Amino acid sequence: MSSITIQVNGVAETREVEPRMLLVHFLRDALGLTGTHVGCDTSQCGACTVLLDGRAVKSCSLFAVQVEGRSVTTIEGLAKEGKLHPLQQAFWDQHGLQCGFCTPGMILSACELLARNPSPSEGEIRAGLEGNYCRCTGYNNIVKAVQQAAAAR
Amino acid sequence: MTEKFFGASIKRREDPRLITGKGNFVDDVRLPGTTHAAFVRSPHAHAKIRAIDTAAARKLKGVIAVYTGKDLSGVNPLPVGWLIPNMKIPARRVLATDRVRHMGEAVAVVIADSPYVARDAAELVEVDYEPLPVVADAAKAVEKGAVAVHDEAPDNVCFHWQLGDKAATDKAFAGAARVVKQSFRNHRLIPNAIEPRAALASANPGTGDVTLWLTTQNPHVNRLLMAAFVLGMPEHKLRVISPDVGGGFGSKIFVYPEEVVVTWASRALGKPVKWTAERRESFLTDAHGRDHYSDAEMALSADGRILGLRVKTIANMGAYLSLFAPAIPTYLYGTLLAGAYQTPAIHVEVRAVFTHTTPVDAYRGAGRPEACYLVERMVDLAARELGMDPVDLRRKNFIPKDKFPYQTPVAVQYDSGNYEAALDKALKAFDYKAFRKEQEEGRKKGRYLGVGFSTYVEACGLAPSQVAGALGAQAGLYESATVRVHPTGKITVFTGSHSHGQGHETTFAQVAADELQVPIEDVEIVHGDTGQVPFGMGSYGSRSGPVGTAAIYMGAQKIKEKAKKIAAHLLEASEADVVYEGGKFSVKGSPGRSKTFGDVALMAYLAHNMPKNLEPGLEAISFFDPGNFVFPFGTHICVVEVMRDTGQVKVVRYLAVDDLGKVINPMIVDGMVHGGVAQGVSQALWEHAEYDENGQLITGSFMNYAMPHADDLPRVEVDRTETPSPVNPLGIKGAGETGTIASTAAVANAVMDALSPLGIKHIDMPLTPGRIWEALRGR
Secondary structure, eight states, rough: OOEEEEEETEEEEEEOOOOBBBBBHHHIIIOTTTTTTTSSSSOOSSEEEEEETTTTEEEEBBGGGGGOOOEEEOGGGBBTTOOHHHHHHHHHHHHHHHOOOOOHHHHHHHHHHHHSSSOOOHHHHHHTTTTTTSSTTTTHHHHHHHHHHHHHH | OOOOOOOOOOTTHHHHHHTTTTTOOOGGOOOTTEEEEEEEEOSSEEEEEEEEEEEEHHHSEEEEEETTTTTTTTOOOOSSSBBOOOOOOOOOOOSSSSOSSSOOOOOEEEEESSSHHHHHHHHHOOEEEEEOOOOOHHHHHSTTOOOOSOOOTOOOOOEEEEEEEEHHHHHHHTTOOOEEEEEEEEEEEOOOSSOEEEEEEEOOOOTTEEEEEOOOOEEEEEHHIIIIIIIOOOOEEEEEEEOOOOOTTTTTOOOOOOHHHHHHHHHHHHHEEEOOOOHHHHHHSSSSSSEEEEEHHHEOOSOOOOOEEEEEEEEEEEESOOEEEEEEETTTTGGTTTTTOSSSSSEEEEEEEOSOOBBBBBOOTHHHHHHHHHHHHEEEEEEEETTOOOOHHHHBBOOGGGGOOOEEETTTTEEOOOOHHHHHHHHHHHHHHHHHHHHHHHHTTOOEEEEEEEEEEEEBBOOOOHHHHHHTTOOOEEEEEEEEEEEOOEEEEEEEEOSSSOOOHHHHHHHHHHTOOOOOEEEEOSSSSSTSSSHHHHTTTTIIIIEEEEEEEHHHEEEHHHHHHHHHHTSOOOOOGGGTTEEEEETEEEEEEEHHHHHHHHHHHHOSOTTTTTTTTOEEEEEEEEOOOOOEEEEEEEEEOOTTOOOOOEEEEEEEEEEEBBBBHHHHHHHHHHHHHHHHHHHHHHHHOBTTTTTSSSOOOOOOOOOGGGSOOOEEEEEEEEOOOOOSTTOOOOOOOOOHHHHHHHHHHHHHHHHHHOOOOOOOOOHHHHHHHHHHHHO
């Protein structure tokens, strides 16, 4: 077991973990932050996407110990002072989710996309979300949601 | 009047929790002392189990138990919910004991104090297999000398089924000017809801009660089948909760081995037991979809009238019968072969066969996409054969709008329709003439553009119980709703429908709030819990709108009837003189004398001043059993460009004009169409569950099963016509599956249209660059 400290949504979290524990399981099982989901075992689906020092990463593809001392933002940490993040608001406004399972990862990927490219074209949005699967929406309204959030910046 | 919610694009009430990470999916449920299950699965498609050695697994620290099929000998095989005469029903045990019949079939389970340890231990279970010959392909399974999947079906035929008038069809062909023939492969798909299946069973050793959190589309059906047929436990001692469920698309309808095993294990151990599928397990064990071989023949007159359709289909059932598998290639397929056309004679024969593959069952559309693809492809092929425009041939054969209700030659009676209106609207938005001109000019420059039409009809709103029962269903297919008015006038609606992305917490509240004339905030929708909802048949076959909301509507009427009696009593007026408007009961002609809905609700519970012989309380349960299926229809138009050199297909434009009857929430229905179209386009172009000759699933992960990303799909342009259904009081036709049903044919027709100058008439799906390039070689 190793003792690690990770900043999660602005709070320093220290836990004893097995070296092989994945970051996603650290978030879900050690911290109870179940908004980060697991949809596959080959790092394709993107449901587990979180921000690591502002960069979108698949938390199923990192060990928790690799993230020692770094800063993680999960979907639970996006809304500030009860106000939805513009992307959360846009996903709601544009009906960018149906079952909602891929949504946390999709929103965090879109976060990084807009940080890199504040006014992306439709094609750039579609390409920028290629690490995330959605099976419900056909991506139509996800694209619209990202466009709304970009316009709101 | 209270604000009218029906027809309004109200933002979803379930979204705030889902966009902030506060959803509650099965794997999110945390119980103290939970143990974790990991299954040992067969790497072979067919093998004899000689021995299973669990000793090493048991010794691992943290392992609580290891069970094999022998330990579960008291558990019955999984049931089959739809019976076809003379069918073979081989036993499907939750853990295989003597033989395995598909890759991924479970043979043992490890229960440990952490999922990591459970997995480690599962790898220590040694199974001594004797590999046996394999047949994975349905066409090969019916060849003479093929290895038998089950001893009781030596020819691998599960059942032989037919529908329609064979003699009339033969006669139609004898008198036909032209006959068009084509063989089709409608290939196998894997549903791949993004949330993997999961089950958490918690037995209470004190009471004997079990609560099972389960990713299911129909918790009551699951409870009934597990309790009464599989585990033999009292139904009322099992509570099934399906909280937020991350997509289903059919795959979460059925009773699967894993949830039975964790429930059994929880009772055996007196501890909560949890299992969540890894994606590789989803690929191997979620019921697959489609997988047909069909030979179709269409008889036509010289001027393009369809005279007859003859279809012979081999349907792959997989290694065992999944719960509703027998219904899919029969009553949800053969009955839709008339399509939108006045085909006078149809005959279809289906041979359902066993193979050494994962069981096949309902996947979004379930039988209807297979029928639509076949009919719409045949219509295009016929148009080409006759030198007619595919739009003209369709229009010529459409069932006219004044012929509804329309009795087809394949058993069903279409409720209502106006097929030309949808076609005209789509053509207008598309500008067909301009496209053909652009196509013509493109061809001169070596640009291969194509357009495909799909003027589909589908059946949903499953189903009139009496009809379903006569056809072999082992269940009624009504829906229930309980409307509970609380003393303060707030309302909880308990629906037997289940939402796994459909937005029922919003749309069902729209219906209830309208009917009861209350603010939508005053209505809460509860679903997915057998402990709260009295009964329900769940959501599949696009039934929540046409059947589920109708039950709520009826429950609301009962509430209004009783409330009116109480109001009349309080107002000292005759019931006939009391009207309910804007959330108030008032006496006709003297609007000043009124009682609010809340006043009446309070009195119903205070009961200080009630009419004689009227019980206190204000609650009603309704069961709506529809008189017929509902039949949505529409026109989808797809434009593609095929790259001559690479065989790549680009979807340039996609239009969907659907007629779904009355629409509760246009925003939500648009979303269903978008998502449905994505899945149908994806079947046409990319997705394919492929087995090799050894029964190995070679597309067993997202690395090699081609699910579309955002940049693969086009934007879908959506519009509608509105022909209300007379089948339910709200005029709803159902919307969940139309996109998938219609779109596959539209895409395939577009690709064949693009390739028509090169003399290509048909390529089987998926229309991957490789397949198109092969077809183009040497041309």
